[in-house]
Amino acid sequence: MVKKTYAEINARIRAGEAVVVTAEEVIPMVRERGIEETAAAVDVVTTGTFGPMCSSGAFFCLGHSKPRMKMNRVFLNGVEAYAGIAAVDAYLGASQIPETDPANKSYPGEFNYGGGHVLEDLVSGREVLLEAFAYGTDCYPRHKLEKMISLEDMPYAVLYNPRNAYQNYNVAVNLSERTLYTYMGILKPNLGNANYSTADQLSPLFNDPYYRTIGMGTKIFLGGGVGYVCWHGTQHAPGAPRGENGVPTAPSGTLTVIGELKQMSPRWLRGISYLGYGASLMVGLGIPIPILDEEMLKFTAVSDADIFAPIVDYSEGYPQATGEVLGKVSYAELKSGEITLNGRAVPTAPLSSYPGARKIARQLKEWIQEGQFTLTEPVFTIPT
């Protein structure tokens, strides 16, 4: 029986002795050496994901001006940030688009710039145009402010993403006769393609399906810097159907995460544009999983062939919320480039970057091996 505590694993990390492997590397190890031996040998398995995560954004404190101002409306490079909080605080959402954007009036809209792009500009060190408007009060007399501002100028900037790291997601197809422009990418008519979006066997929540080690305070890789899990995410649905290995076979767990924006990098926070759908943000996120016992190791050894996703029609089933599932398919099949549906070969495309996920898992592994990143035991784990 293998049993390790967070304290023991951290002691080994600090001593530079921890054995750390990625969620990809652990699979062949288990095949060769078995669960028990690998569980005894490995201290931490690192995971990663780099995909579009619309439910992301950042809280800013924009700093006080002279004279003072209670900002009611705030725009950064023309993209509105929510300012219904204290005087110079605002929250910029990744999917917000400028008021001047024609959106889908010229269908399919291009959505070339949005909140996600502002975040990318800021972490790239670029200045953005701040425009703020106010009704003016005795204590905050100023009505209007316009200036260039950089991340460095802001006294406070924190990435706060209400829903990231979805544990499993739909495979999107189109049964209709016309092209669809969705958050799952472009879906060609008559089953022209099948798009999916997870980091497969590297995805954080596939490797700890019952969230035994993930909860408030779990230290993670976020946007190239260090962040924390601070809650379960919006639409967290742990009750989704699960396979024998515990892995959900439908969209299920999600996380709310937080981290200091100033240490993040444009490599792992990228503004993106979905034709006909909107603007968003690609977020890089990685979670280290402590191998507390054999069960944890077994969870992390899950591979693409054992993870299944539901196929959903985005011409009817998804928009009309019928709940209809056309079938289930494994990530090994999805990754092969082609699945079979209704007797037809349908080409697949990922929307989440597997190479990006792999780089994040490796980066996290390096940080831990170098002794600069220790694990935190959650204050409480997210609901199962």
Added chain:
Amino acid sequence: MKQKMVLRFPAAVVEQPFTYHLIKDYNLMINILKANINPRMEGRMVVEISGAEDDFHRGIEFLQSSGVKAFPLEQEIAWVEERCTHCGACVIICPAGALVLERPSMEVKFLNEKCIICEHCLKACPARAMEARF
């Protein structure tokens, strides 16, 4: 030699079999990348012409003397690798197999020689890593 060319056909000559002559009389290989030809209207074609240098120049002269305007293709589609996130969204959009996912690395590669400059990827790439260059 091998060269991508844009051919403009005035309405008066649009229905003549130029590619046939280029192949038969000038020993050139013609690969049609893009064609927009309508009867009795000006037409435009993007072709890749390959063959001996001599034949190539004689072929172009033949086209010019027949009223076809021929000039080298200056627009190219470029893949900005630093912007590419390897998300794979483009691989099912590209009709020419010029954007491909390599397995098992799952990295995206751009094969310039296969690109037919249809421009579908420009707006389909969420990270705007594909650019038209003139």
